[in-house]
Amino acid sequence: MVKAVGLFFICVAWAFGSESVYERHCVPCHKDMPVKIDKFFYRYLLKYSSETEVKRAMTHYLKNPTKETSILTDGLINRFGVKKKTMLSDVALSEALDTYWETYKVFNKLK
């Protein structure tokens, strides 16, 4: 019985441990939003084009979110408001944005 409980806890810890920062800190909040997370990505892409510029704009917004720096339309901002400032460290934020970029980037996906 003790062994079974121990094994359960180990599995749970492993399962949470294997999740990326992006999956743990970004996806859960966006999952419930009417505008999916990929749409945010493509709005950033539409405005900033390259990987460097997109990541820089996202980092800037997430660290200091304002109405002016948001890429959302006024209607959406009025409805959902501006998000709270991120609590993630620079390293964790960078890691999350890397995953985000790799997930939705256009490079190597066109046929």
Place this chain on the structure above:
Amino acid sequence: MLVLKNWDTNLRSREKKTLWSFLFLYAFLVLISLFFVAFLYYDLQRELFLQHQKEALSNLTNEQINRLRTLHVNFDKERLYPRDERFNSAIYDSGLHEIFSTLRSQNVNLYDDIYIKEHKIYFIKELESYYLGARYIALEVPEPAHWDKKIYRTLFLYGGIIFALTVLIGYFLLKLLLRPMRDAISLLDRFIKDTTHELNTPVNTILSNIEMIDPKQLDPSLLKKINRITIASKTISNLYDDLTYLILSHRLSSHDETVDLKLLLEERLEYFSLLCESKKIRVGACLEANVVMSIDRKKITKLLDNILSNAVKYNNIGGTIDVELHDKLIRISDSGRGMDASKTKHAFERYVRFDRSVGGFGIGLSIVAAIAKEYGLSVDIESKRDEGTKVSISW
């Protein structure tokens, strides 16, 4: 102008060489100028052509951008890059990284808005909204066949006309510049002709009268004076012969005969003996017998006289002259002042003289060259400054 024709006043080889060198250089410079102008004209025409292409390509690019917009909106469902049979295209992000390309060329200059490369026209446009992250779009269309044919035809036609005209103008300009020189040569020839006419009678009179004097009846002092007169008269007579040959060479018909060269050389050495004695020149002769040549006697005599005359004229007091006759070779060497080896190739040119300390017109060796050319003789001059000159005639 009749004088010019009759007196062979054509430009000498050096003047002709100068003429050709000038024309070549002039034509070369004209060609460079024409190529430069042609290049500018071609470049301008190409720019105009590209400007005309720009509008059509801009419309095609807008069509492609619309397709990219649709794809951007539906990217979660659709991943097929829009293609068009009229063109190839590529998209690049703001870091100039290629997002996707159907272009044949991998190297696209995104800083130029339109250009031609390897028979393709490339049109670059910056997007206002970066659909799929694309900041730049490049279109590639085939270059219309022979679009520049008309330009080349115009360039060759007008270029050819301008080139021909400028070369023609250059030719006449040069002739205008050379006219004073030609006039000077003509004047010199005319002067020689007039002088020659006046020389003939008095020289013959002097020589025939000297021959009538019996040297045995003269006291040594008078004989010495008569010899001097003889030498001077023969010098004038030689000059007269040279000038006559120069003037009338084109009218003289050759009477070839078999000439015994040993006898002829002995006769000519005897003729110059007094002249040699006057300069205390020692004459050595090594003449093989039975060496003959089929030639006009007067002309071979003139040829030998001119070489011997030079050997005496340019020799030092107490010098030597060696005359050799072998089968197919006559060699006359002197211990005179010689000339620089670099100048020997110009020695046969008319009026060319390298030593003006003695008299002469610079026509002797040009007569030698003319006679040698007529009979296919090879005349070779070896000379060293202050050591002497060796003239070899072979056939």
